[in-house]
Amino acid sequence: MIYPWSLPGAAFHLGVDPLSAAFLFLVLVVGFCAGIYGEGYLSASSGHIAKAPARFFFATLVISMAFLVCARNAVLFLVCWEIMALSAFGLVSLEHQKEEVRKAGKLYLLCTHTGSLCLLTGFAFLWRNAGSFEFSAFLAAKPLSMFERASVFWLFLIGFGMKAGFWPLHIWLQEAHPAAPSHASAAMSGIMIEMGLYGLLRFFSILGPVSISASVFLMILGLFTAFFGILFASMQRDFKRLLAYSSIENIGIILAASGLGCYGISRGNPALSLLGFSAAILHTLNHGFFKSLMFLSAGSVYLATGTRDIESCGGLQKIMPGVSAFTAIGSLAICGLPPLNGFTGEWLLYCGFLQMGYRREIIFFSLAAAVLSLIGGLAVITFSKFYGLVFLGKARSESAQKAKDPSSLMLIPMGILASLCLGIGLFPGLATKAAFFAAADISRSTPLIFSAGLQKWSALLDAVGLMGAMVWLLSALLWSIKKTSLKKRPVAREMTWGCGFTAPTPRMQYTGSSYSMPATRIIDGPLVKKEFHSPNGYWPQSSSFHSRVPDPALDTWLPKLTTPLEGLIAWPKKIQRGKLQFYLLYAAAFLIVILLWKL
Amino acid sequence: MQELSQILLVLIALFSFYALGNSSLIGCIKIIALQGMCLGLLPLIIDRQGFGIQILLIAAGMFILKGVLIPRVLSYAIREVKIRREMEPLIGYNASLLIGVFLIGISFILASRLPLPENIRTSLLVPVSLSVLMMGMLMMIVRVKAVTQVIGYLMFENGIYLFGLAISYQAPWLIEMGVLLDVFVAVFIMGIVINHIARAFDSINTENLTNLGD
Numbered sequence: 001m002i003y004p005w006s007l008p009g010a011a012f013h014l015g016v017d018p019l020s021a022a023f024l025f026l027v028l029v030v031g032f033c034a035g036i037y038g039e040g041y042l043s044a045s046s047g048h049i050a051k052a053p054a055r056f057f058f059a060t061l062v063i064s065m066a067f068l069v070c071a072r073n074a075v076l077f078l079v080c081w082e083i084m085a086l087s088a089f090g091l092v093s094l095e096h097q098k099e100e101v102r103k104a105g106k107l108y109l110l111c112t113h114t115g116s117l118c119l120l121t122g123f124a125f126l127w128r129n130a131g132s133f134e135f136s137a138f139l140a141a142k143p144l145s146m147f148e149r150a151s152v153f154w155l156f157l158i159g160f161g162m163k164a165g166f167w168p169l170h171i172w173l174q175e176a177h178p179a180a181p182s183h184a185s186a187a188m189s190g191i192m193i194e195m196g197l198y199g200l201l202r203f204f205s206i207l208g209p210v211s212i213s214a215s216v217f218l219m220i221l222g223l224f225t226a227f228f229g230i231l232f233a234s235m236q237r238d239f240k241r242l243l244a245y246s247s248i249e250n251i252g253i254i255l256a257a258s259g260l261g262c263y264g265i266s267r268g269n270p271a272l273s274l275l276g277f278s279a280a281i282l283h284t285l286n287h288g289f290f291k292s293l294m295f296l297s298a299g300s301v302y303l304a305t306g307t308r309d310i311e312s313c314g315g316l317q318k319i320m321p322g323v324s325a326f327t328a329i330g331s332l333a334i335c336g337l338p339p340l341n342g343f344t345g346e347w348l349l350y351c352g353f354l355q356m357g358y359r360r361e362i363i364f365f366s367l368a369a370a371v372l373s374l375i376g377g378l379a380v381i382t383f384s385k386f387y388g389l390v391f392l393g394k395a396r397s398e399s400a401q402k403a404k405d406p407s408s409l410m411l412i413p414m415g416i417l418a419s420l421c422l423g424i425g426l427f428p429g430l431a432t433k434a435a436f437f438a439a440a441d442i443s444r445s446t447p448l449i450f451s452a453g454l455q456k457w458s459a460l461l462d463a464v465g466l467m468g469a470m471v472w473l474l475s476a477l478l479w480s481i482k483k484t485s486l487k488k489r490p491v492a493r494e495m496t497w498g499c500g501f502t503a504p505t506p507r508m509q510y511t512g513s514s515y516s517m518p519a520t521r522i523i524d525g526p527l528v529k530k531e532f533h534s535p536n537g538y539w540p541q542s543s544s545f546h547s548r549v550p551d552p553a554l555d556t557w558l559p560k561l562t563t564p565l566e567g568l569i570a571w572p573k574k575i576q577r578g579k580l581q582f583y584l585l586y587a588a589a590f591l592i593v594i595l596l597w598k599l
Numbered sequence: 600m601q602e603l604s605q606i607l608l609v610l611i612a613l614f615s616f617y618a619l620g621n622s623s624l625i626g627c628i629k630i631i632a633l634q635g636m637c638l639g640l641l642p643l644i645i646d647r648q649g650f651g652i653q654i655l656l657i658a659a660g661m662f663i664l665k666g667v668l669i670p671r672v673l674s675y676a677i678r679e680v681k682i683r684r685e686m687e688p689l690i691g692y693n694a695s696l697l698i699g700v701f702l703i704g705i706s707f708i709l710a711s712r713l714p715l716p717e718n719i720r721t722s723l724l725v726p727v728s729l730s731v732l733m734m735g736m737l738m739m740i741v742r743v744k745a746v747t748q749v750i751g752y753l754m755f756e757n758g759i760y761l762f763g764l765a766i767s768y769q770a771p772w773l774i775e776m777g778v779l780l781d782v783f784v785a786v787f788i789m790g791i792v793i794n795h796i797a798r799a800f801d802s803i804n805t806e807n808l809t810n811l812g813d
Binding site: 580581584585588592595596599 | 689708714739
């Protein structure tokens, strides 16, 4: 569809190809579920959140993303991108009465505008080469020069990476997601940050192969982002922050998969690149579903208990059975465990890493697979901690005791997302097919390679799904055996982690920090800031211990970068006098100089 | 008539020059009135093929508005605020005269380079219009009193009018009248604003307005 548009170079040009279709499906499903949930959330939040702006910004966010993935004109793309970014800003700063929310909103706005600036410049490069803003013109134009290619690559990597949250551009993510209301963070984390990846994939397909070193760089960056994300996720106490860091992890995995795809192209191995890109797209779809599900559950828990602190929840499984069942599914999926959808994409990526036939790279790729499995392990720790502390055990605070399941308006969307997670896990064939079709264009594979790859991997994944079904059946069987065998015997109920004390209290339970300590002890030394005032003297007055995990990129390195920048800005600031006469002088001097120069 | 229009143009430039070097506000207003009157006469003289009713109307409008009405408003404004002289310009009178000379030089250079249509009415029209425009700008830049700013603005507008005269033969007179009306309203409002500034700050230095910001 093309409609003329009065902006120069712009046309309202929409089109759907498999790549757009995959993302459009994701946007619409997650947008629908999160939107319906949002209605329940808004009415349950009893006026803490202004309803009208929440609805408005949510609608513009979803609509702009739906148009974004279908845009075939760079100006339309950028306009949708900005609408998306600004509506997300509106959603982040909905509860602007709170200081931290305002801070997060400002940080987000700065980051997104930096990204947009890079995108604008990148598109300007493409436009200069093609002479038009149409994507088809970019494709048909003569190849870019070396320098232009490199600049466009970096500009798009930074521009899209800022939105997607690659390390170290992720700084806004863990601040903005907890600040937004939950259905908004579900939409932001489940779909908005993946728009960055969509943009990146779209431009891999337009720009053509990147160099081998660049694709290796993408893989390393992706794996590092993933490792960083999950490591920090495992140390968080605020569960929405935890989920935000976990989004960084998943984005990293997707980036690594895209890097593998690029590597396949530049190596002239379309089968590998097909595998890499489909792994990326499949994981994107899966991440969209399970991450939005997790944010919706987090929102339900937050509404029910009034806290986002893992350590003050607990025991919710008995009183919030619906939410806890869905969260269990989401947690399993997010860890990438087999019977659920999180596994399928990661499995394709593992296959891609381990399929390498080249001698020299085999060390690198086996290391990459090892890092990926380390990430998976940390994810299991993180989410067993999240689920275990929030839903199992005994309630650690009064508000957690009084929690109850939310209304069905909120439960049903979560159910839809959970059944999607389950469904893709059991029948991965359809989703795999979609991902392969979407990846076909980017990977530039011939129809022969494409159909061979599709057949091979969807058959294998179907087998995986079958095994998953068997796992479910087996566990159901075991559970029923346990149930029937315990029926006749008396069962003593003890407190979880009661450790055999006669009168255990909830405070004796495992805490989040202690749970993740063994895993993070090796690495936490420089990461965790501890403030310890030990009791001293004969009559110790006060003592305290406080530990927190600041984000190294945001809290440590960014200030070091901004201080010289401030010095740089101070000079032009002198021009800004605030007097009318000076501004007139500047305008006049500029005009005269331009006239003298150009005439 | 050619020589007469040249003389008028030189007069217009000299009036601007005079206003630059004059510290008396009343003097400036009188000068700007004279300049306005000259501008009003100019379309009558400059046209070789005689003049029609439209040009007469424009000329009359210019003459009355720029030569009589606007100076009236301005002198009313300064009578109200009881200020006679621009005491502390950012750049002194002699220095601004020197800069004015420099600007006239620049405008002659610019005019010689400017790609203009062939049959310009008189050779002096474009350089004079540019120099009046620049001197108006200079006046706005170097003076701090609100009244002198308005005078600078008027001078600037006169330059634009002259330039328009240079390039348009059949001046679309409705547009000209519209512009005149705009200028009159602007000056009217500024006259009132000057009064209010004077009442609020006890002076009409625009520097005080800076404090209104952050």
